[in-house]
Amino acid sequence: MGVPVVRIRVLVVDDHRIFAESLAAALAAEPDVEVSAAGSGPAALRCLERAAAEGRGYDVMLVDAELGIAGDHRAPVPVPDGGEHTPVDGISLVAGVRSGRPSVRTVVLAEKDDPVRAALALQAGAFGWVAKDSSLQRLLTVVRGVLRDETHLPPALLTGVLRELTAARKHRTESEQLVESLTPREREVLRCMVAGLGRKAVAERLYLSPHTVRTHMQNVLGKLGVHSTLAAVALARRAGVGPAAPAGPVQVLAGNVVERGGQLA
Numbered sequence: 035m036g037v038p039v040v041r042i043r044v045l046v047v048d049d050h051r052i053f054a055e056s057l058a059a060a061l062a063a064e065p066d067v068e069v070s071a072a073g074s075g076p077a078a079l080r081c082l083e084r085a086a087a088e089g090r091g092y093d094v095m096l097v098d099a100e101l102g103i104a105g106d107h108r109a110p111v112p113v114p115d116g117g118e119h120t121p122v123d124g125i126s127l128v129a130g131v132r133s134g135r136p137s138v139r140t141v142v143l144a145e146k147d148d149p150v151r152a153a154l155a156l157q158a159g160a161f162g163w164v165a166k167d168s169s170l171q172r173l174l175t176v177v178r179g180v181l182r183d184e185t186h187l188p189p190a191l192l193t194g195v196l197r198e199l200t201a202a203r204k205h206r207t208e209s210e211q212l213v214e215s216l217t218p219r220e221r222e223v224l225r226c227m228v229a230g231l232g233r234k235a236v237a238e239r240l241y242l243s244p245h246t247v248r249t250h251m252q253n254v255l256g257k258l259g260v261h262s263t264l265a266a267v268a269l270a271r272r273a274g275v276g277p278a279a280p281a282g283p284v285q286v287l288a289g290n291v292v293e294r295g296g297q298l299a
Contacts, residue, residue, distance in 0.1 A: 132159025
């Protein structure tokens with residue numbers, strides 16, 4: 035009787051069908067590797083959900099660095115809301131999977147070395163960055179290595195990635211200091227801005243007049259040293275400021291709206 039082989043379940047995510055199928059076939063030839071392929075971010079999420087429901091979750095996800103943005107350069111969209119035809123870029127997919135399924139190790143596959151995107155990938159939760167033209171043995175070494183919680187980067191990228199991560203840490207620290215200069219009420223307004231709420235919605239959420247909210251927003255922009263809501267939101271995210279929590283549910287009793295969760299609908 036032979037010893038059963040512990041198989042590594044790998045999901046290849048790439049919108050270049052020929053590459054994805056070729057890589058999946060090459061990996062599947064290994065006796066300890068089981069492979070599936072997905073052609074988009076939403077398709078990958080469905081694969082992960084289905085596998086988890088079946089009790090056979092994936093161990094490693096290989097993601098194209100240019101997934102969802104090659105050719106159109108559309109901005110990344112939040113992973114949880116991705117629909118069938120919604121573009122989900124590779125870095126956003128890595129971040130979403132890291133948050134929702136931390137047991138899955140992600141590795142980014144790239145056509146060229148890019149220290150900026152590699153640093154973003156690591157910050158998003160990737161465990162490795164591998165060139166698409168690497169040998170199969172190199173890729174297998176990375177796949178098996180990340181399962182031991184190793185981080186894999188090409189030596190040529192190491193200096194550039196460290197520089198980017200150091201700069202990002204500096205920018206985060208500076209952003210945190212600016213956010214700390216805000217009053218508690220201004221921070222509440224900023225969190226509402228991060229959540230994408232407009233002036234009227236912020237006023238309703240915080241029980242303030244639109245004029246007061248406008249004043250708070252102007253103060254926030256001034257203290258942060260930016261000139262637009264978009265720039266303020268970007269700075270807030272660098273500082274780790276999350277969006278305001280959604281309004282709590284309400285109950286209607288005898289025609290009256292009752293407060294629930296500290297908010298009114």
